[in-house]
Amino acid sequence: MRLGVLDVGSNTVHLLVVDAHPGARPLPAHSHKADLRLAQLLDPAGAIGPEGVDRLVTVVREAMVAAEDKGVEEVLPFATSAVREASNADAVLARVKDETGVDLRVLTGEEEARLTFLAARRWFGWSAGKLLVLDIGGGSLEIAYGMDEEPDAAASLPLGAGRLTAAWLPTDPPDPADVKALRRHVRAQIARTVGEFSRLGAPDHIVATSKTFKQLARLAGAARSADGLYVQRELKRKSLEDWVPQLAAMTTQERSELPGVSEGRAGQLLAGALVAEGAMDLFGVETLEICPWALREGVILRKLDHLPAS
Known part of the structure; x- marks a missing residue:
């Protein structure tokens, strides 16, 4: 099957498309990346400002269009520390879901470490x-x-x-x-x-x-x-x-x-x-x-x- 993983990180929003099935290594098929620098768009109160939220919505929407164009059957969307630690994280996530249909899963820091470890182990x-x-x-x-x-x-x-x-x-x-x-x-x-x-x-x-x-x-x-x-x-x-x-x-x-x-x-x-x-x-x-x-x-x-x- 063709899977996409949508990574909303502190630096970039990265869609990785792979061809994969159980028991086999995932084979990269396409990569779509946009520089966002969310960690640098926080205001003094620790919130992602309006410009940052607007940009995030835009790049997530663009990534989903790219996923559709590449025949992705399922997208696995997640966000890491920049969204996780933003004081307005709930509002940001709600707006992304309302305007793009993407329900971002916010990983904890420990989940990040554990999933990265799994990749290295494999x-x-x-x-x-x-x-x-x-x-x-x-x-x-x-x-x-x-x-x-x-x-x-x-x-x-x-x-x-x-x-x-x-x-x-x-x-x-x-x-x-x-x-x-x-x-x-x-x-x-x-x-x-x-x-x-x-x-x-x-x-x-x-x-x-x-x-x-x-x-x-x-x-x-x-x-x-x-x-x-x-x-x-x-x-x-x-x-x-x-x-x-x-x-x-x-x-x-x-x-x-x-x-x-x-x-x-x-x-x-x-x-x-x-x-x-x-x-x-x-x-x-x-x-x-x-x-x-x-x-x-x-x-x-x-x-x-x-x-x-x-």
């Missing part, structure tokens, strides 16, 4: 043993650990690259004092969580998902996206530590000219790099393995698990 397989999975989104950092398909521990921290950029790095290029303050903040947040995971024992593989980690790995010499899903990619902490001061000295425009860095995400790449650096250091990770599957694939896989075998 990608790497049972032989990978105990996995520690890290995912940096626009609004939050997800961490999950476990031996099975359901993690033994899962956490979500308010350390998304977009959120941190808006709150801590107001100038371009960033002020060195702001970068230093953000690094302290990130490390303090992650440090409070490390103990919960360390008690469970050392992982056999440490895995990273999300666009931020993929872009950082590309900077450090990993293969291009065009080389395909099945090329092994990794990110070494030493390479990341070498890149952080370089990113901190660059403007957004200069970062956008780096290999693998999209113009839309260049502004928040430094904040993402600081989160990645802090997580790798505090968890004692020398090398991360990059997983091409993440939250969207986890949502699809969970859906397939509940379908009868053909």
Whole structure:
């Protein structure tokens, strides 16, 4: 069957269309994406402003038209931290449903972590043993650990690259004092969580998902996206530590000219790099393995698990 997953994230609204059935890997058929930056459209009271809601309704409607054009049989719509934490979330969700017919499911941070973990587990397989999975989104950092398909521990921290950029790095290029303050903040947040995971024992593989980690790995010499899903990619902490001061000295425009860095995400790449650096250091990770599957694939896989075998 042809499924669509509609991901209303802090950075983008992304429709992923796949051909899938129980027992088989989902095969990507189409991708429709719109930059939205919901996390940066919050007003001082924490509400998504009128402009942001109007734009959200428009891009959701466009995504549903794209899904229909591609023959999607069912769309799985969900929203993450930007909508979840908005003070007017209920009103936003109601308007989206009224004007587009789409009933967005708002995932909790722990659900995000668990579904992302499921995707990583399916990608790497049972032989990978105990996995520690890290995912940096626009609004939050997800961490999950476990031996099975359901993690033994899962956490979500308010350390998304977009959120941190808006709150801590107001100038371009960033002020060195702001970068230093953000690094302290990130490390303090992650440090409070490390103990919960360390008690469970050392992982056999440490895995990273999300666009931020993929872009950082590309900077450090990993293969291009065009080389395909099945090329092994990794990110070494030493390479990341070498890149952080370089990113901190660059403007957004200069970062956008780096290999693998999209113009839309260049502004928040430094904040993402600081989160990645802090997580790798505090968890004692020398090398991360990059997983091409993440939250969207986890949502699809969970859906397939509940379908009868053909």
